[in-house]
Amino acid sequence: xxxxxxxxxxxxxxxxxxxxxxxxxxxxxxxxxxxxxxxxxxxxxxxxxxxxxxxxxxxxxxxxxxxxxxxxxxxxxxxxxxxxxxxxxxxxxxxxxxxxxxxxxxxxxxxxxxxxxxxxxxxxxxxxxxxxxxxxxxxxxxx
Amino acid sequence: xxxxxxxxxxxxxxxxxxxxxxxxxxxxxxxxxxxxxxxxxxxxxxxxxxxxxxxxxxxxxxxxxxxxxxxxxxxxxxxxxxxxxxxxxxxxxxxxxxxxxxxxxxxxxxxxxxxxxxxxxxxxxxxxxxxxxxxxxxxxxxx
Numbered sequence: 473x474x475x476x477x478x479x480x481x482x483x484x485x486x487x488x489x490x491x492x493x494x495x496x497x498x499x500x501x502x503x504x505x506x507x508x509x510x511x512x513x514x515x516x517x518x519x520x521x522x523x524x525x526x527x528x529x530x531x532x533x534x535x536x537x538x539x540x541x542x543x544x545x546x547x548x549x550x551x552x553x554x555x556x557x558x559x560x561x562x563x564x565x566x567x568x569x570x571x572x573x574x575x576x577x578x579x580x581x582x583x584x585x586x587x588x589x590x591x592x593x594x595x596x597x598x599x600x601x602x603x604x605x606x607x608x609x610x611x612x613x614x615x
Numbered sequence: 616x617x618x619x620x621x622x623x624x625x626x627x628x629x630x631x632x633x634x635x636x637x638x639x640x641x642x643x644x645x646x647x648x649x650x651x652x653x654x655x656x657x658x659x660x661x662x663x664x665x666x667x668x669x670x671x672x673x674x675x676x677x678x679x680x681x682x683x684x685x686x687x688x689x690x691x692x693x694x695x696x697x698x699x700x701x702x703x704x705x706x707x708x709x710x711x712x713x714x715x716x717x718x719x720x721x722x723x724x725x726x727x728x729x730x731x732x733x734x735x736x737x738x739x740x741x742x743x744x745x746x747x748x749x750x751x752x753x754x755x756x757x758x
């Protein structure tokens with residue numbers, strides 16, 4: 473299976489990308505001559521990582537009959553000092569909230585996602601160390 | 616330097632990601648239970664790659680005093696058959712248009728970007744073969 477995106481230069485450092493039928497604007501900040509009309513490209517890797525992991529996790533938990541919870545993910549990428557500046561470490565915190573949530577199933581779903589199913593995670597971990605953290609109702613749980 | 620994104624599960628397979636102060640919706644297609652409210656996470660890697668390369672290229676060409684041209688990029692990622700499904704090959708076509716464009720400077724800018732400056736390219740090429748093509752006014756040029 474193949475995916476194709478088409479990205480056009482709009483002007484200065486702004487680009488419009490047509491991806492999966494949706495337009496996403498990319499831009500740089502004023503420090504580099506941009507106008508902040510959209511996200512930075514590199515940070516979008518973190519968005520892709522959380523989206524990929526999140527979709528897998530809710531699908532797996534759905535099969536496990538885990539319901540009535542919320543999920544928020546926070547991903548931080550730390551860049552190298554030298555060019556090409558890229559993330560050498562990415563920390564993803566998976567924050568679940570809800571009543572009587574089964575810790576074992578949640579940990580299993582997060583692990584399955586990051587180790588087996590999420591293709592974005594598979595790609596990014598070739599160049600960055602990916603650290604996973606899981607929180608249930610603001611308490612970190614062992615994974 | 617560090618970047619952080621916050622991504623919230625909206626429902627079904629939809630997620631809202633706050634990245635560089637901008638909201639990006641991610642979703643899956645109906646085949647997997649999604650509603651196509653936004654791009655697929657994996658395809659967003661291709662958007663990030665073209666945005667990162669594009670910003671570098673226009674910056675470099677600006678320093679080289681190359682002006683009055685348009686730039687469009689098409690990136691195609693081919694996925695593996697096995698889980699975790701990821702891109703094993705990515706082809707990026709850089710399509711320039713304009714009058715009297717200096718082929719040597721354009722090729723140099725594209726090469727510098729992909730080999731030296733673009734951090735997204737640096738990350739993705741650890742797991743995918745990245746093939747670069749350059750077109751000037753619809754004619755492919757040797758790189």
